[in-house]
Amino acid sequence: MTPIECLFKAVIDGDAKTARIVTADALQAGVPALDLVMEGMMPAMDEAGRRFECSEFFVPELLLSARAMKSALELIRPILAQTGAKPAGRVAVGTVRGDLHDIGKNLVSAMLEGAGFEVVDLGVNVAAEKFIDAVRTKDVKIVAMSALLTTTMESMRTTIEAFRTAGLRDQVRILVGGAPVTQRFADEIGADGYSASAPGAVLLARKAMSGTA
Amino acid sequence: MNGRERILAHLAGKPVDRLPLMPITMQFACDLVGARYGDYAMDHRVLAEGQLRVAEQFDLDYVNTMSDPAREAADCGAAVEFFPDSPAAMVEERALLSDKTALARLRVPDPLGGGRMHNGVKAIALLRERVGRDKLVEGWIEGPCTEAADLRGINTLMLDFFDDPAFVRDLFDFVVAMELRFARAQIEAGAELIGIGDAAASLVGPQIYGEFVQPLEQKLVDGIHALGARVRLHICGNTRFALEGMGRLGCDIVDLDSMSPLDLARARMGPAQILLGNLNPVTVLRDGTRDDVLAGLARCHLQAGPRHIVGAGCEVPRDTPHENLRALADFARSTAATPATPP
Incomplete structure (x- = not known):
């Protein structure tokens, strides 16, 4: 799996520790921070939301995914700020x-x-x-x-x-x-x-x- | 046939003159006697006046002592915020068990120790004194998931199921011991029915419900039955995923929110289970017309079948038109309840 795929999986699995490690390694290896967000994290939360909407996920699973997402985002956000990337709103x-x-x-x-x-x-x-x-x-x-x-x-x-x-x-x-x-x-x-x-x-x-x- | 006789006969599968009527009223009952909700929740005399007035004016078959989910947690020492005219609520950032090790030091409060639980017990005694054997008196306790959420913080508890399942089990055991003690005090004061409110259980999904919540709800239900009272279970929210498990609990009444279809519940729980509800309390009961209410009740009854009790999916909102609540009584009064399948 690519680092982005690993991040996607860690967020879906609600595995905050792995999400953070994968993100740190990916950034170290030169994967652009914005790619991790746009191709890993956002699709993962979209998928978590889809599973929530169709009752495959419930509140605990969604909170776990959110925690994993946030643990990765903590590493990514300062880098995005440096590059001047704008949030969606x-x-x-x-x-x-x-x-x-x-x-x-x-x-x-x-x-x-x-x-x-x-x-x-x-x-x-x-x-x-x-x-x-x-x-x-x-x-x-x-x-x-x-x-x-x-x-x-x-x-x-x-x-x-x-x-x-x-x-x-x-x-x-x-x-x-x-x-x-x-x-x-x-x-x-x-x-x-x-x-x-x-x-x-x-x-x-x-x-x-x-x-x- | 008076209200108490009607409910008890219906639960026993005996003929009744009409469908029992048991909507949950709290803020609506409080407004009816012109009280502030803070007083309704804190003073058993105000609560009793509100319940007596609403039962009398709208021909309800029972009275109930529910006011907010924070009675037990408050007596445990949890941070609770009280509002002058709305229900008390837990303050999660100062949750009593934010440090898990505090559970080992936590003791079950005395339900007759002068706190909020005692106030609830006094309400039972006063209501029983006032209604005698004319209407059924229902006490109220929190279910394992809801009370654990009150003590630990609901956001944290949701993660605890994965992070520390052993802690959750210990916490649930504490809760069940406390709730059974509270139930016993209410039954000894005159409650013949104990309601279990477990709103947080609707958030957890089938795996956690089956593994953690349902077995502890079962202990509560069995414990209350052993104390000689009947049980109503009410879980706010969408419980489609849990209907089979809820049906296996052996509750005398399963009270469903409007998001949980009665026909699905009937299919999952079988023909003998008494189902209560589940008119949409906001869009139909409060915001609809009398005709909307009557049509909605007819649909509920068609789905539930004869082993049905009339009520809304959750609390009757405080600004519900009186005409609409009267429609509930009119529907119940005009609907015969032949026990097609005795339990």
Whole structure:
């Protein structure tokens, strides 16, 4: 197997140790960092997402793949930064105010990173002001909000209203998701996109960056 | 036939006058008595008032003490964040067992020791006093996967299944011992049915469910039966992969979320299993019309067959139109439940 194939396999297998070793060896041998991302890591996370969508993977397996991907990315990211390679986009991700549930948010973050996005993880219980601050100060183009509860999903509405009040609504694409969230609710609150799954969120983010969502 | 008699007869495969009605209400019940949810979760008297009001006003056959998944973890000393008007939640970055070695020092809390579990036990006693034998009183405990996630942190637990399976087994054993002690206290206070909530189990897939979770759920179910109570199992989320295992547990009621089709559950669990649910609580019960609710319930009943209990797939959302919740009662009242296949 080539180093890129080894990295692909290690990420799919959720083997963080091997992913890191393979990446370090490949970089040492002169494999371009961008090739490792574009041909190894991203296809591996796409495949992990596909397996998740068709119930071959569940949350533990997806988290394992994400951990392996991140262990490799830690080595690759500084090199990419030196070469001036641009991420697919910068996304602020957070669970909305009043809600501490983060597993869905973490899956979305991992899938976005695996797809080449730079993720600004704002954590849980995130106030509207914090999302707005990320857009103002971190050049974030997409905001992705998560909520698990029917009560806290209303914070998505108030956050979008806060973006309008701040005059920033047109400068950012806002995506929403989480167990109780529906397309109807997303439309009602004026979100730009809704996904029922983490892999679906990546597709939305790609569309948002290409201006089709 | 009163609510208690109706549920118990239905579980026993005896004729009943109509389908039992057992939707989960927490925030909805709290709003009904004009209380703040923090008080509902922390004060057994507020919880009891809410449950009594919702059962009376919407003709439910039972009352229940569920409020949030953090009762047991709070008594263990875990970091829990309380909100004035929404359910308490675990603070994962300060998880009690972020250091695995802490498990060896952890002791099962006394469910009558003045903590949140004790508050739940007091709610059972008060509800039993108020409803007598007219409605069934249900207690509540967390299942092994959910409680382990509360103590360890859900993200970390998901990786522990692969990184340190022996630790997971030890943690699950601790949880089952604690939950059975809590169940015993609730049964002694008057609960005749114990609900097990194991939401995190829907995340793990068939291999982990079969190897780690189902055997410990089995211990809980067997333990509660040995204490003389009946068991409802509710796993939030999509449990298609686990339906066979859930069906083998011997639960008196399997309460399914709306993502888990009742017809598939019936096929996997056989004709005798009582299935509860599973109207979509958000898109149909809260956001639909009364006609949508009635049509959805008819579909549920067609899929579940006669051994069915009317309810939503998960908690009745707090802003559900009253007319829609009344539709549940109207449907249950108008639907006969002939026991086609006694258990």
